[in-house]
Amino acid sequence: MKIKKSIDSYLNGFDLSSYSCKSCGTSGVKIWRNFFPEDKNLLCNKCKEKEIKLIGSWIPAIPVKTSNNEGGYLFYSFDSAPSLAKKWWKGLPNSPNGTT
Numbered sequence: 001m002k003i004k005k006s007i008d009s010y011l012n013g014f015d016l017s018s019y020s021c022k023s024c025g026t027s028g029v030k031i032w033r034n035f036f037p038e039d040k041n042l043l044c045n046k047c048k049e050k051e052i053k054l055i056g057s058w059i060p061a062i063p064v065k066t067s068n069n070e071g072g073y074l075f076y077s078f079d080s081a082p083s084l085a086k087k088w089w090k091g092l093p094n095s096p097n098g099t100t
């Protein structure tokens with residue numbers, strides 16, 4: 001996945017292979033999650049737009065850098081995320097062909 005070098009360091013060495021849209025499979029872009037923690041759905045911007053009318057609110061999926069994420073990702077709530085983590089997420093493009 002293509003993530004700008006300058007912001008890459010936050011999750012260096014972290015397994016992001018499943019950090020992708022569960023609907024279309026796109027990775028390397030901003031990923032959103034549903035506000036409700038029990039909903040593990042992760043969606044890209046495009047798929048989120050399609051689904052937004054069906055389900056409530058979507059918030060940035062900002063992964064917590066844990067030593068072992070085999071069981072899935074933990075996410076910060078947007079307000080509690082460290083600034084580096086927010087920067088990392090904001091630096092992701094909205095779509096695979098590049099607009100941030």
Ligand SMILES: [Zn+2]
Pocket residue numbers: 021022023024025026043044045046047048
């Ligand atoms: Zn998608």
